Amino acid sequence: MTAPAASHRPADPGFPTPIVLVAHGSRDPRAAAATRALVRAVEAAVGPGAVVRASYLDHTLPRPAQVLTALEAAGERRAVLVPLLLTEAFHGRVDIPGAVAAARADGLRMPVAVSDVLGPRIGGTVDGLLLAALRRRLAATGEKFDAVVLAAAGTRDAAARRTVAQAAGELGATLGVPCRAAYASAAPPTxxxxxxxxxxxxxxxVAVAAYFLAPGLLYEAAMASARDAGAVATAAPLEGAAELARLVLSRVATIDPLAASPRAA
Structure with missing residues (x-):
């Protein structure tokens, strides 16, 4: 596996811990552009010395193992990996740990800590920053509404769908209107x-909030379905929301990277 180039810097604990964002990946180039925009926002939020890298589970390079290997080769002593996922479905529970295991198999030795996904954990709570981003995207449509649909990509994982329903309930509560979850694939309702x-x-x-981090075929299918049913507004994906960078950093802040060990990933 060929690792992407990375510049060397002193392996000094005083430098911010490198952050590796892991997106699902898509054939749609807009998805990678959204991830790169989030990288820039997180870099700006961290400040001087920030090392933030994008990686992808599928369709787009580099893979997480490539990025982690390059960081270690550049002299980094540890890293924090942040899944850019809104549910703890298969990708969060299986693919992310598998990506770190692949890096280990390729010889990675530095500690890697893995944060929670951006959405609520199963049995957890919905972060206020995520709700704020959803509300701001709805407000940006400029339309008044008396009910909301929270449209997500979809998953066959019933527990993960319950977290989407939880997010819909909390979003509706903060807006003071009814809110229902819906899916572009894998489960009803549309x-x-x-x-x-x-x-x-x-x-x-009825307005539609987008439980999507980037545009793509599933996002467009969900919004088209909603408009055909009479929705008065469809919100943009969360891709450029300032709250996402702050949410990434809040996930990183819950981890002590100095205490991380290979077993932590």
Whole structure:
């Protein structure tokens, strides 16, 4: 495996711990552009000396193992890996640990700590920064609404879907309107079905919040379904939300990278 180039710097604990963002990856180039934009936002939030790298589980290079190997070769002593995922489904529970295991198999020795996903853990709480980002994207549509659909990509994992429903409930509570979860794939209801159900229940102006980190085919399918069902507004993905950079750093802050060991990943 060929590791991407990385510049050397002193392996000094005084430098910020390198952060490796791990996105799912997509054939749509807009997804990688959204991840790179988040990298820049996190770098700006950390300040001088920040080392923040993007990596991808599929479709796009570099892979997490490549980035971790390059960081170690550049003299870094540790790293924190942050999954850019909104649910703890298969990718969070299996693919992310597998990516670190792949790096270990290629000879990685430095400690790597893995943070929680950006969405709520199963049985956990929804971060206020995530809710703030969703509200701001809805406000940016400029439309008034009396009900909301929280449209997500979708997963067959029932426990992960419950966290989406939890996010929908908390978003609705902060907005003071009914809010239903919906999915672009893998599980019902579709965004259009959720819009129709809210309208059948008396809502007149239903808006759609996007539980997506980047644009792509699933995002577009969900929004088209909602518009066809009469949604008055569809929000943009969270890709450039300032709250996401702060959320990444809050996830990193929960980890003591100096205490991390190979077993921590």
């Amino acid at each position: 965004a259009g079905e959720a819009v129709a159900a809210l309208r059948a229940g008396g809502a007149r102006r």
